[in-house]
Amino acid sequence: MTSQPLRLAEEYGPSPGESELAVNPFDGLPFSSRYYELLKQRQALPIWAARFTFLEQLESNPTGVVLVSGEPGSGKSTQIPQWCAEFALARGFQKGQVTVTQPYPLAARSLALRVADEMDLTLGHEVGYSIPQEDCTGPNTLLRFCWDRLLLQEVASTRGTGAWGVLVLDEAQERSVASDSLQGLLQDARLEKLPGDLRVVVVTDPALEPKLRAFWGNPPIVHIPREPGERPSPIYWDTIPPDRVEAACQAVLELCRKELPGDVLVFLPSEEEISLCCESLSREVESLLLQGLPPRVLPLHPDCGRAVQAVYEDMDARKVVVTHWLADFSFSLPSIQHVIDSGLELRSVYNPRIRAEFQVLRPISKCQAEARRLRARGFPPGSCLCLYPKSFLELEAPPLPQPRVCEENLSSLVLLLKRRQIAEPGECHFLDQPAPEALMQALEDLDYLAALDDDGDLSDLGVILSEFPLAPELAKALLASCEFDCVDEMLTLAAMLTAAPGFTRPPLSAEEAALRRALEHTDGDHSSLIQVYEAFIQSGADEAWCQARGLNWAALCQAHKLRGELLELMQRIELPLSLPAFGSEQNRRDLQKALVSGYFLKVARDTDGTGNYLLLTHKHVAQLSSYCCYRSRRAPARPPPWVLYHNFTISKDNCLSIVSEIQPQMLVELAPPYFLSNLPPSESRDLLNQLREGMADSTAGSKSSSAQEFRDPCVLQ
Numbered sequence: 001m002t003s004q005p006l007r008l009a010e011e012y013g014p015s016p017g018e019s020e021l022a023v024n025p026f027d028g029l030p031f032s033s034r035y036y037e038l039l040k041q042r043q044a045l046p047i048w049a050a051r052f053t054f055l056e057q058l059e060s061n062p063t064g065v066v067l068v069s070g071e072p073g074s075g076k077s078t079q080i081p082q083w084c085a086e087f088a089l090a091r092g093f094q095k096g097q098v099t100v101t102q103p104y105p106l107a108a109r110s111l112a113l114r115v116a117d118e119m120d121l122t123l124g125h126e127v128g129y130s131i132p133q134e135d136c137t138g139p140n141t142l143l144r145f146c147w148d149r150l151l152l153q154e155v156a157s158t159r160g161t162g163a164w165g166v167l168v169l170d171e172a173q174e175r176s177v178a179s180d181s182l183q184g185l186l187q188d189a190r191l192e193k194l195p196g197d198l199r200v201v202v203v204t205d206p207a208l209e210p211k212l213r214a215f216w217g218n219p220p221i222v223h224i225p226r227e228p229g230e231r232p233s234p235i236y237w238d239t240i241p242p243d244r245v246e247a248a249c250q251a252v253l254e255l256c257r258k259e260l261p262g263d264v265l266v267f268l269p270s271e272e273e274i275s276l277c278c279e280s281l282s283r284e285v286e287s288l289l290l291q292g293l294p295p296r297v298l299p300l301h302p303d304c305g306r307a308v309q310a311v312y313e314d315m316d317a318r319k320v321v322v323t324h325w326l327a328d329f330s331f332s333l334p335s336i337q338h339v340i341d342s343g344l345e346l347r348s349v350y351n352p353r354i355r356a357e358f359q360v361l362r363p364i365s366k367c368q369a370e371a372r373r374l375r376a377r378g379f380p381p382g383s384c385l386c387l388y389p390k391s392f393l394e395l396e397a398p399p400l401p402q403p404r405v406c407e408e409n410l411s412s413l414v415l416l417l418k419r420r421q422i423a424e425p426g427e428c429h430f431l432d433q434p435a436p437e438a439l440m441q442a443l444e445d446l447d448y449l450a451a452l453d454d455d456g457d458l459s460d461l462g463v464i465l466s467e468f469p470l471a472p473e474l475a476k477a478l479l480a481s482c483e484f485d486c487v488d489e490m491l492t493l494a495a496m497l498t499a500a501p502g503f504t505r506p507p508l509s510a511e512e513a514a515l516r517r518a519l520e521h522t523d524g525d526h527s528s529l530i531q532v533y534e535a536f537i538q539s540g541a542d543e544a545w546c547q548a549r550g551l552n553w554a555a556l557c558q559a560h561k562l563r564g565e566l567l568e569l570m571q572r573i574e575l576p577l578s579l580p581a582f583g584s585e586q587n588r589r590d591l592q593k594a595l596v597s598g599y600f601l602k603v604a605r606d607t608d609g610t611g612n613y614l615l616l617t618h619k620h621v622a623q624l625s626s627y628c629c630y631r632s633r634r635a636p637a638r639p640p641p642w643v644l645y646h647n648f649t650i651s652k653d654n655c656l657s658i659v660s661e662i663q664p665q666m667l668v669e670l671a672p673p674y675f676l677s678n679l680p681p682s683e684s685r686d687l688l689n690q691l692r693e694g695m696a697d698s699t700a701g702s703k704s705s706s707a708q709e710f711r712d713p714c715v716l717q
């Protein structure tokens, strides 16, 4: 492809109606009538007026960074990527392709679908997307939508996809860890001049514009004009309703009864409440006496997978879309006229001091509230009903969404930063600096996992860990499985823990519960996960089989794909594999050892036989989650004395989820000795130290076979 002067895609030939057919410059084929139909819609978007300004800035700006600021729905996510593709085309794609990041995988796929349609190109060919376990790109992909975390992983590891001509960081106001980190990395590199001729476009809601402007040193800003037409003023409730799902349902039913035109968007805090609301509404709308069809109720959250596209389909019936923070910025539905907002969000916030996730129900930011209000569009103006008093957000809400880098476990990020040889992640340029405590905890955990060397740089093991798209402790357990000959089982477990840990949701019926119980394994939740996966594969990945057991079919399919990817990665870096042996006594012990090698930081002990587990790393007491196999089992009644867990969550109660029994001897043998001696003083620590002394004595004395088994040296430590 040769370099061409900058022109609009539709300028590559005569307009419709002329005898010669206009040709799409990206694939050389004549434009279809659908292209022109969508072009009209695109030209009506507020962003269209800013097109030349944007292209001029991209072309001529010497710093290579352009900021685009505009309201939700103005057309940023669909149009900017296409214009960047036109810019890259004009340069003959000699500097590389266009990559667009999105903070949510679902949004990346949805946008790729739409943009391929608008550009009259084939999805997976010229336009593609990369999201976990789905790489819909090809050798000719020129424009790729990518989940930002995946791109960060690619940047840091050896799996980079070659040069970028233009990198678009979309939805910067969402403040995802990956988007903030990519900006930090680019900013740092920019200080020493970026290699090549990369253009960076940062796209944001106007609320974050001042901060980004300061961060990037006053780059050129393209402002998108406001959409003409009135937006409804919010109507506030006097008090917060005791049951917001019920309140939201009643508000929707009221709109339907009044037969007011337009689709409805409902914001609730959590997926659980979205499901409850959808169930209740679907029942109730059937009994409404309406002139037309009853409304279609559609959920919109990350678990909806491909079904999410239904929210964009044209329907004869009114659409009621029930969602949460996912649609604050990422899904622009043109037909929405009415918004009902609970003003709340449920978020997971990680506390590094106690290494636990908290489920926090909190007010949304003022910026999100405004974005939600602006979703109500169209004529006649619709409505925006806030299920909270006006003072609620004024007093309690922060102006902007919380940066996720201040709320997530940073171990994976620090591993990646170390891989990029940013020796001191604390010095990395972030939009908001993460808490020193969070960085310290991440460094400490990586050190215990032997991912760092004595100088604090990545060890050889750390380099291998950073190649895996897994949490560091899980990657470590997978590597340890090479040594303990249980790679096949650990691969399954790593895939299930990453893609489908949700098999533990409560069953809906007695029959479902019985079928599910048959999949439980006596060795604990980890072995149950392997058993579920194997039974799923034996069923031929059958959706009905999953439905009958209340298992998430899409998540299991994801786990299957991830397992394949992990296996490929292990083969590529020539790690030793082992044959399946699930079910044998030896395999059971090997699997436990591999798990303890990665998860020794997540061990708890039942101190009094009542199921009150004291966590080893700090003095928190936790219970087994109600979905844990040891809770649902009738006998033996006593919970296991020592357990290893996958997650510790503080919500209504302190609960450990995905739990399996371990032997404390394994902990003494496989955890780094300095980790055990650093544990806070407790009876558990004393017990472990006694064990350690006993094992040392037995080494000096007779070499019993059982003691020997625990003394197999772990070369990975």
Ligand SMILES: Nc1ncnc2c1ncn2[C@@H]1O[C@H](COP(=O)(O)OP(=O)(O)OP(=O)(O)O)[C@@H](O)[C@H]1O
Binding pocket: 045, 070, 071, 072, 073, 074, 075, 076, 077, 078, 079, 110, 111, 113, 114, 312, 328, 329, 330, 331, 332, 333, 334
């Ligand atoms: N996946 C999709 N399928 C169909 N139409 C879409 C899709 N995504 C966007 N659109 C259309 O494109 C229009 C512009 O949406 P776009 O996402 O570009 O706006 P935006 O300014 O990026 O808003 P936001 O910040 O909310 O994403 C929408 O109003 C809708 O008509």
